[in-house]
């Protein structure tokens with residue numbers, strides 16, 4: 001066994017084997033995998049091993065496509081051939097129009113990744129899968145490339161090819177402890193001896209938290225028991241003359257695929273069960289949980305109704321094994337928050353299908369610092385601080401119970417709520433607030449007209465449309481108040497804070513006391529990594545001279561890692577998170593200055609406190625820090641208040657606002673207004689797949705300034721020219737927005753992808769942002785957007801259709 005290597009991957013299931021293989025493919029051969037028992041002896045060996053192409057966003061579709069292509073290539077490689085039923089096809093069923101509309105959206109989204117899904121009616125479903133009945137069926141989504149693979153062979157093949165490229169695999173080598181050294185390297189302690197390495201990867205499946213604990217980390221991953229059975233032969237299958245496609249059923253929560261001459265049918269029962277919550281028997285190896293078919297009776301009936309042949313077929317065997325879930329159902333693949341040189345590939349609930357792609361994206365991140373797709377939807381840092389065992393389990397149960405039911409826009413499921421609140425949450429709830437959830441935070445969407453107001457779940461504009469319209473109108477004409485909680489806020493202190501931030505941002509960063517600036521941080525490939533405001537606060541009785549760095553609500557761990565990893569040993573810079581201590585109250589509208597002046601002492605005139613100013617003050621008697629910034633495009637103030645004083649500040653603002661027509665507004669109105677202003681959303685419109693020029697942020701990228709992170713790469717990118725361009729679009733439809741992922745077409749050609757869209761109530765337009773082919777990016781360029789299967793006219797318009805001169809927010 002080696003005593004030193006570059007990377008140690010811990011765990012020899014699909015996650016570990018795929019990571020090891022892809023590290024070698026990315027050019028690192030001095031890498032090893034350690035496995036406590038035999039390869040695949042965790043969950044992988046008994047997986048139903050279906051390989052599907054469906055994903056809810058382009059990153060998921062792209063990584064699954066990689067799996068499919070890789071598995072096909074491996075299966076055809078005569079050196080180590082494996083069994084892969086490639087392209088049997090698969091159907092996701094639907095019995096509501098809303099589900100069908102969702103499938104049409106996902107088909108549009110997948111087209112942008114070169115994947116052809118098809119939305120078919122009930123008769124066509126039955127033609128392609130002759131065992132199913134069309135009772136209570138509207139149709140489904142056809143995925144032509146679905147199939148299944150031999151899981152053990154797949155892992156052995158990946159390990160074989162990795163070994164051939166120089167990697168080593170040590171079986172029967174349990175990791176017992178991990179030590180990180182002051183230079184950020186690691187020693188992996190195993191029962192067979194120690195291995196020093198630069199980087200460790202946790203790929204330990206349901207034992208993820210045993211290994212997490214060895215580095216002082218708890219991962220938000222919980223295991224659920226999951227069962228399938230295998231049937232005797234079914235005559236209808238032989239008669240069909242072709243293999244049965246896969247089935248996924250959100251109506252009755254089961255799946256099936258062909259296994260020999262019969263079916264494999266798996267269940268997601270409502271009466272489900274977590275597993276291993278109080279520790280896992282060390283001898284649970286190549287093992288299963290006891291069968292319990294009674295638990296799945298509710299969903300079994302649905303499967304029998306859909307496939308009547310099952311009623312006459314015997315069950316050959318039952319498999320019940322642990323399967324891992326996370327807080328939002330998507331795996332955790334990437335850097336471990338707060339750690340250096342430590343990565344994970346965990347929480348895989350469809351790891352056989354996805355594992356090829358996850359290992360590929362993880363290896364790219366380890367070797368190159370970033371993957372070819374934006375991996376935020378998988379990033380372990382996307383949850384912050386609220387992800388304990390209890391909450392993770394509640395969300396895991398909910399997710400398991402809804403396995404095939406995708407989330408609709410504006411849908412937030414009830415488990416584990418409210419996870420993060422402020423003193424205002426119950427106050428707003430008493431006012432009738434409908435809440436959205438942002439990284440666990442309950443954030444107000446709008447005030448409901450009645451307690452039983454529940455807009456329907458669909459991709460169309462919903463019944464809240466007129467409420468949002470009225471909220472926006474009041475902000476435009478009078479003044480509105482909105483709580484923005486969970487917004488990320490760091491306090492940066494130390495004598496080198498300005499030069500440090502200057503090195504991190506690709507543009508000019510204001511150093512003037514009392515001033516605020518917006519800027520962007522790039523990664524080492526010159527792509528846009530973070531968006532942040534910087535506010536310079538003078539020394540006061542509240543603290544020393546300091547910079548407040550503000551960024552998106554979920555970005556706390558992500559941005560903290562990025563910033564702290566770049567502080568030089570010689571630099572005097574300290575960073576402290578205030579995210580959970582401070583909440584923003586946004587006061588927006590032409591009368592916002594009047595309201596502020598009525599409840600906060602001092603001169604708030606434009607001369608004394610112009611746009612992009614920051615000042616400490618009191619709102620009534622509540623200490624606050626006010627910034628003159630606007631996301632709505634109206635005259636507006638961000639009022640940052642410590643949570644202990646939040647209710648006091650809120651009351652003062654509401655009392656002062658009564659005379660000016662102040663009303664509450666929420667996240668839905670903000671979303672509409674920011675689209676009218678050309679303002680972007682981090683991780684919707686701002687992605688690591690694009691540089692600042694492609695993202696339309698030219699004025700924020702200053703290549704003539706001193707060195708900054710990503711400068712060298714940006715200069716190269718500048719010379720190469722743009723591959724895509726972010727544009728604003730006007731869409732010729734009034735029934736629905738264009739959701740992120742929708743494809744933009746010219747003729748048969750996909751020329752771009754929508755990143756976000758909504759109705760602009762002040763301009764009366766259906767608006768969207770999209771990355772498009774630069775040749776189609778000029779104002780007036782025409783194209784179609786594939787909205788739920790319909791090709792709708794869309795046209796590029798100049799950014800910020802509302803008040804393009806930005807005069808209102810500076811007034």
Ligand SMILES: Cc1cc2nc3c(=O)[nH]c(=O)nc-3n(C[C@H](O)[C@H](O)[C@H](O)COP(=O)(O)OP(=O)(O)OC[C@H]3O[C@@H](n4cnc5c(N)ncnc54)[C@H](O)[C@@H]3O)c2cc1C
Nearest residue numbers: 011013015036042043044048049050175205350351352353
């Ligand atoms: C019944 C069932 C059906 C399924 N069907 C499908 C399907 O159809 N399609 C699909 O895509 N997915 C399916 N899945 C999910 C899929 O099987 C898993 O997502 C996948 O196998 C997880 O792989 P893994 O590598 O993350 O974990 P594992 O396979 O559990 O591998 C983790 C490895 O880490 C090792 N390890 C743990 N601790 C240590 C240590 N301290 N030192 C060294 N090694 C250690 C373990 O021994 C183990 O081998 C199914 C799961 C179940 C339970």
